[in-house]
Amino acid sequence: MHNAADMGRSDSYQDLEYAEPLDENSKLAADRASPFQKALGLNTGKYPMDQRIEDKKRGIGRQKYPVVVWALTIIMIGVFINELVVNSRAQGTPVSFKPVVNPMLGPSESALINLGARFPPCMKVVQGLPLTTQMACLNDTANPPDRLCSIEDVCGFGGFQGGEPNQWFRFITAIFLHAGFIHIILNMLAQLTISAQIEREMGSAGFFITYFAAGIFGNVLGGNFSLVGAPSLGASGAIFGTVAVTWVDLFAHWQYQYRPRKKLAIMTVEMLFGIALGYIPSHLGGLCMGLLVGTTLYPVISPTKRHKLIMWAFRLAAIPLAIVLFVVLIRNFYTSDPYAACSGCRYLSCIPTASNNYCQGTGFTTTGGSSI
Numbered sequence: 001m002h003n004a005a006d007m008g009r010s011d012s013y014q015d016l017e018y019a020e021p022l023d024e025n026s027k028l029a030a031d032r033a034s035p036f037q038k039a040l041g042l043n044t045g046k047y048p049m050d051q052r053i054e055d056k057k058r059g060i061g062r063q064k065y066p067v068v069v070w071a072l073t074i075i076m077i078g079v080f081i082n083e084l085v086v087n088s089r090a091q092g093t094p095v096s097f098k099p100v101v102n103p104m105l106g107p108s109e110s111a112l113i114n115l116g117a118r119f120p121p122c123m124k125v126v127q128g129l130p131l132t133t134q135m136a137c138l139n140d141t142a143n144p145p146d147r148l149c150s151i152e153d154v155c156g157f158g159g160f161q162g163g164e165p166n167q168w169f170r171f172i173t174a175i176f177l178h179a180g181f182i183h184i185i186l187n188m189l190a191q192l193t194i195s196a197q198i199e200r201e202m203g204s205a206g207f208f209i210t211y212f213a214a215g216i217f218g219n220v221l222g223g224n225f226s227l228v229g230a231p232s233l234g235a236s237g238a239i240f241g242t243v244a245v246t247w248v249d250l251f252a253h254w255q256y257q258y259r260p261r262k263k264l265a266i267m268t269v270e271m272l273f274g275i276a277l278g279y280i281p282s283h284l285g286g287l288c289m290g291l292l293v294g295t296t297l298y299p300v301i302s303p304t305k306r307h308k309l310i311m312w313a314f315r316l317a318a319i320p321l322a323i324v325l326f327v328v329l330i331r332n333f334y335t336s337d338p339y340a341a342c343s344g345c346r347y348l349s350c351i352p353t354a355s356n357n358y359c360q361g362t363g364f365t366t367t368g369g370s371s372i
Contacts (some may be wrong), residue, residue, distance in 0.1 A: 052301050062203040066207075068204045069195050073191055075176060076188065083111065083177065086115060087138075090139040096109075102180050108138065110154050112179065115173075118232045121364075122151070122165050122167045126362065127337060133151050134148040136149070152165075155167060174232060175216070175233075175238055176235070178233065179234065183234060198210075214290040214293065218281070218286035218289070219282060221281045221284065223333050224345070226281055226350075229365070241290025245294035288325075289325070291318075292322040346359050
């Protein structure tokens, strides 16, 4: 997928690497700016407008190395290795082949839930899935399961301590987990290319906020409108949030883009393909929050007062809208029936067939499969 830096180059086949500035003045101006100025793209100082435009076209961002992306990638690979170890100890193999084969070539559903996947029955009381519900233990390999555990045992993390489920942190931990080798390879490739370039352009602070806001909101939206009995995990929502920033860049810098209409068409096809491939609310949620936070934090070149006023209008609208969306959907998640707010939203994560009762009910199965 094309990233933001590629959108203004005269040579569309150049590698999307960090270029060196034409001179040292741009570096010095950026270094003098305060963190607040850098976060909102106000570090113009003695950095001439024509120099900023030229640097933009050459793909020069605020920093050379995407340190946050590198750190996240190392952490996620470490977490995935731990997933394989946990499944190997429970079932005897790092990849789950029994009771069902994990199509992503990774641990069992129970192991993923135990390690922190987003699974509403671990986070709140779910209608149709009382705490007495039995499901496959981590070490079960039979189909149908012959080793059953309570939801509380599979959820782990010390259980519910005699109260109701309230493992809210799964909105965050799910970002670091992946369903298998295929899942993590695809996500890390996207993260080390698209997300890395966005960090170079935004700077680590703005990127960090955008990435996690998108990832968490993707899980919040998915928690509301995905089938409550199916676990979900992965960094896809966060990565889609960084993809959304490339759209901010495209429209904010339309006049500096190389063949912007062609680029818009390509990006539209890529985005629709990515959403269709995932077919889950987490991707849509990440994309939506990435647009809002990216609009606020992405450094935009405003050559005129009119352009600057338009950008600030969008920023001032994006901030409260992002907060409202978080508050409303978190409150809705903790209601007894989130689907009441959008009865058709269950189809965002479920293709109706006779085998799943046409997406009615919770989607819970004792052998199941995780959603990415």
